[in-house]
Amino acid sequence: MSKFKRSQRIAMMVMEFLFYANKSFSLNYFCEKFDVAKSSVSEDLQKLNKSFQEQGLGMIVSNIGASGGAYFKPSISKSESQLFLENLKNKLQSKERILPGGYLYYSDLIFNPKITNYLGLIFASRYVDEKIDYVLTMETKGIPIAMATANYLNSEVVVARRESKVTEGAVVTINYVTGSTRRIQSMSLNKRSMQPGKRVLIIDDFMKAGGSAKGLYELTKEFNCIIAGIGVVIDTEIPQQKMVDNYFSLLKLKKVNEITGEVEIEIGGK
Amino acid sequence: MSKFKRSQRIAMMVMEFLFYANKSFSLNYFCEKFDVAKSSVSEDLQKLNKSFQEQGLGMIVSNIGASGGAYFKPSISKSESQLFLENLKNKLQSKERILPGGYLYYSDLIFNPKITNYLGLIFASRYVDEKIDYVLTMETKGIPIAMATANYLNSEVVVARRESKVTEGAVVTINYVTGSTRRIQSMSLNKRSMQPGKRVLIIDDFMKAGGSAKGLYELTKEFNCIIAGIGVVIDTEIPQQKMVDNYFSLLKLKKVNEITGEVEIEIGGK
Numbered sequence: 001m002s003k004f005k006r007s008q009r010i011a012m013m014v015m016e017f018l019f020y021a022n023k024s025f026s027l028n029y030f031c032e033k034f035d036v037a038k039s040s041v042s043e044d045l046q047k048l049n050k051s052f053q054e055q056g057l058g059m060i061v062s063n064i065g066a067s068g069g070a071y072f073k074p075s076i077s078k079s080e081s082q083l084f085l086e087n088l089k090n091k092l093q094s095k096e097r098i099l100p101g102g103y104l105y106y107s108d109l110i111f112n113p114k115i116t117n118y119l120g121l122i123f124a125s126r127y128v129d130e131k132i133d134y135v136l137t138m139e140t141k142g143i144p145i146a147m148a149t150a151n152y153l154n155s156e157v158v159v160a161r162r163e164s165k166v167t168e169g170a171v172v173t174i175n176y177v178t179g180s181t182r183r184i185q186s187m188s189l190n191k192r193s194m195q196p197g198k199r200v201l202i203i204d205d206f207m208k209a210g211g212s213a214k215g216l217y218e219l220t221k222e223f224n225c226i227i228a229g230i231g232v233v234i235d236t237e238i239p240q241q242k243m244v245d246n247y248f249s250l251l252k253l254k255k256v257n258e259i260t261g262e263v264e265i266e267i268g269g270k
Numbered sequence: 271m272s273k274f275k276r277s278q279r280i281a282m283m284v285m286e287f288l289f290y291a292n293k294s295f296s297l298n299y300f301c302e303k304f305d306v307a308k309s310s311v312s313e314d315l316q317k318l319n320k321s322f323q324e325q326g327l328g329m330i331v332s333n334i335g336a337s338g339g340a341y342f343k344p345s346i347s348k349s350e351s352q353l354f355l356e357n358l359k360n361k362l363q364s365k366e367r368i369l370p371g372g373y374l375y376y377s378d379l380i381f382n383p384k385i386t387n388y389l390g391l392i393f394a395s396r397y398v399d400e401k402i403d404y405v406l407t408m409e410t411k412g413i414p415i416a417m418a419t420a421n422y423l424n425s426e427v428v429v430a431r432r433e434s435k436v437t438e439g440a441v442v443t444i445n446y447v448t449g450s451t452r453r454i455q456s457m458s459l460n461k462r463s464m465q466p467g468k469r470v471l472i473i474d475d476f477m478k479a480g481g482s483a484k485g486l487y488e489l490t491k492e493f494n495c496i497i498a499g500i501g502v503v504i505d506t507e508i509p510q511q512k513m514v515d516n517y518f519s520l521l522k523l524k525k526v527n528e529i530t531g532e533v534e535i536e537i538g539g540k
Contacts, residue, residue: 057285
C-alpha cells in the first residue's frame with residue numbers, strides 16, 4: 001500500500017505542477033512516485049483541477065489514456081486580474097513617482113516578485129495556447145516580467161542587450177530608431193540564443209512609440225523565428241500611432257503632469 | 271459546513287504558501303477562507319508540513335495560539351541540491367560554451383526559469399534566517415537569480431545599473447575597480463531604492479576578482495544598509511584573493527582551456 005494518503009499526494013502534486021507549469025507529467029510518473037493505481041491518480045487530478053479553478057490560478061488539463069498525462073495550464077480569473085491591475089494602477093498614480101521629463105518611477109514594483117508573478121500569470125494566461133518557445137525582452141526592466149511569464153509558460157527567456165559584451169560571444173546586432181526621441185540605437189543578441197522556426201513572445205515593461213518593441217520584432221525576424229505576440233505592462237496614450245501594430249498592454253498611461261502632480265492611468269491599455 | 275474537503279483545502283493552501291513563500295498567514299485567514307475550525311486548519315498544516323518535507327522543498331512553520339500563524343520556509347534538501355548542481359555543472363562543462371578570452375556562455379541557463387527557480391531556492395535556503403529585506407544585484411545576468419531568490423525570501427530586488435538612466439531619477443553613483451582588468455567603472459542606484467537600516471543580500475551570477483561584488487558592497491554602505499550576505503553562482507579559482515571576503519558560491523570554475531576545449535568546474539565553490 002502507498003505510504004502517501006490522498007491529501008499528501010495532492011499537496012505534492014500541486015508543488016510539482018506549480019514548479020513546472022505548462023509541463024506535462026505522465027500518469028505513470030505519479031503512479032510510480034506514490035505507488036498507487038492510475039485510478040487513484042485520475043481521481044486526484046480531478047480534485048486538483050477543482051482546487052486550481054477555485055483558487056483562480058488556472059486548471060489541470062488531463063489526458064486520461066494509455067499515454068495519458070496532465071499539466072497545469074495557468075489562467076488567472078478575470079476578477080482576480082482586474083483586482084490586481086486596479087491595485088497596481090493605484091500604486092502607480094502617485095505623484096511621488098513622477099520623474100523629471102514626465103517619466104514614472106516604478107522599479108520598486110517591477111522588481112517585486114509578488115507583482116511580477118501576477119504580471120507573468122496574466123501574460124501567460126493570454127499566450128498559453130500559442131506554444132511559446134522563447135520570451136524575448138530587452139535589458140533591464142523587461143527581464144523580471146519576462147522571467148515570470150516564461151516560468152508559467154515553461155519556456156526560456158532571451159535578453160537583447162544594448163551593447164554587446166565580451167562575455168557573450170558572436171552576436172547579431174540591429175539598429176533601430178527610438179520612437180519618441182528618433183535616435184538611432186542598437187541592440188544585440190547572441191547568435192546561439194534562438195533556433196530558427198521557434199515561436200517568440202516579446203515582453204516589455206513600457207511602450208511609448210514602440211521603438212524597442214519594433215527592434216525586438218526585427219531581431220526575431222533576423223533569427224527566422226515566428227512572432228507569436230507582443231505584450232507590455234504599460235503603454236502610453238500619446239503617440240497614438242505605435243511602431244508595432246499587434247500588441248497587448250495591461251495599463252495605459254494617459255497623463256503625467258509634472259506641475260500638478262497628476263498621473264492618470266487606465267486599466268486595459270490595448 | 272465547509273464546502274471544501276481536506277484535500278481541496280490542502281491543495282489551495284499549498285498554492286498560497288508557494289505563491290507567498292516566507293510570508294506568514296494567520297490561522298484565522300484560513301478558517302475564514304474555508305469556513306472551518308482552527309483545529310481543522312492546524313491538522314491541515316501538520317499534514318502540509320509533512321508533504322513539503324517529503325518533496326524536499328522546505329517546511330511549514332506553524333505557531334499555534336491565539337495570534338497563531340504559519341509560513342512556508344524554503345529549504346532545499348542537501349541531496350536535491352547536489353543533484354541539481356551536478357547537472358548544472360555537466361551542462362556548463364561543454365566545450366561549445368567556451369568563448370574567446372576563456373569566458374563561458376551560459377545565458378541560456380541563467381535565463382531558464384526552471385534553473386533559476388532552483389538557484390533561488392538554494393540561496394533562499396541559506397539566507398532565510400537572515401531576515402533579508404532587499405536582494406541587491408547588478409544588471410544584467412544577476413537579475414533572474416536575484417528575482418528567484420527574493421521570491422522565496424519574500425523580499426524585493428534592487429538592481430544597480432551601469433549607467434544612470436533618464437527614467438530613473440536621482441541616483442547614487444559609485445566608482446569601483448574591476449578586479450580582473452583593473453578598469454574603473456561606475457554603478458548607480460536610485461536614491462529611493464533602499465531604506466536605511468535594512469538587511470541586504472547581494473546576489474550575482476559570476477565572480478572573478480570580486481570587483482562588482484565589492485562595488486555592490488560599497489553601495490549598500492552608502493545607503494546605510496546592513497550586508498547580510500553575498501551569494502554567487504560561479505566563482506573562479508584564480509585569482510584566489512577576491513576583493514570581498516565573506517561570500518558563498520555554488521560552483522567553482524577551475525579551468526577553461528580554449529585550445530583543448532577543456533572546462534573544469536567543481537561543486538561547492540566557497
